[in-house]
Amino acid sequence: MDESPILVDKRQGYRVITLNRPQRLNSFTESMHHALKAALDDAQADSTCRALMITGAGRGFCAGQDLNDRLAKPGETIVLGGTLEEFYNPLIRKLRDLPFPVVAAVNGVAAGAGANIALACDIVVAAQSATFLQAFSKIGLVPDSGGTWFLPRLVGPARARGLALLAEPLPAQKAKDWGLIWECYPDDELIGQGNELCERLAAGPTYGLSLIKRALDASETNDLKTQLDLERDLQRSAGSSPDYAEGVKAFMEKRAPNFTGKKGS
Structure with missing residues (x-):
């Protein structure tokens, strides 16, 4: 396995980005954040890239923040808000603002920020063995990376509170049944299904799809007249x-x- 924390596979019309720290369940370090930002920026700058899939190497999708990467030295205080402001919040905004659809193929555990990074994508599919876990309350923290925004909108306030307060794992099939994700597949079919989705999206009217993304995001806060x-x-x-x-x-x-994905005049 390549030692780079982010792998990029350029396909016809789309790219596959793989979070690549399998020994740590693809948990984030500062260097991984920088590598992922560079990969997303490069995809956005490529006019031939019209869809994107994000998945994880090994048995996990992403376990959130690697706590070993920010352990305080004696006498130091960790400022977690700074980590969010510098890395996670820009990442979530970037995923939502990309001008093409983003598919999350959740191949294993998606915990903490890892779960919410998946939910920030436009379409989320998961392996049947995958689980989603809002692990924050186990260590006295608040769901971040958009978790408190995504969860109530996707599954309703009662389930959102249960997931956030109890920090119980949500199996992929139940996540689908609750409306948290689009679909779940047998483990050995996940990546193939994700590729098929990206191929379909990459062949679609990319500019129109980007406008759909804008409209759906705006609908979360607009009243009917404004929408x-x-x-x-x-x-x-x-x-x-x-x-x-x-x-x-x-x-x-x-x-x-035969769509080209080009903008109008």
Whole structure:
């Protein structure tokens, strides 16, 4: 296994990013944060990258922060808010703002920030053996990396409070049943299914998909009137794109569309 903390596999139309510290369940260190940021920035700058999959090496997806990476020396105080401000919060914002869909393929335990990094992705699929764990309360902390925002919106306030306060593992099948994730698959099918999703998304109308992401994110805080106005404005942008023209033409000609993902004028 490559010793780099982040592996990048460039595929036709999309990339696969693998969190690569399997001996530590892919828990985050500062160097891993820097490597992941560079990988995401590079993917965003590549006009041929139209989808992204994030998964983990070995038996885990991500166990959150590697506590050994920030152990205080005698007489020092750890400022956890600084770690969030410098690394985790920008990562979550980046994942939400990427102009193409992001798939999380959760291959094993996703704990703490690792669980919430997965939930920040657009589509989450998981192996049947995978679990999601809001481990923060076990060490006296608050769910971070968007956990207190994602959980109530995905599973409702009662389940969100139970997951956050009790810190009990949530199996992948129950996570699907609760609406936390999109789908779960047999372990040996997960990566293949994730690749198929990315291939499908990469062949889609990328610009339109990016506008869908914007609309859904805005709907979390907009009232209906504001959201209707936003839909109007985004639809104008989508309607001016080459992919819209191609989609209508392909429909009329009864053939598969050939989307380019380009923005409109």
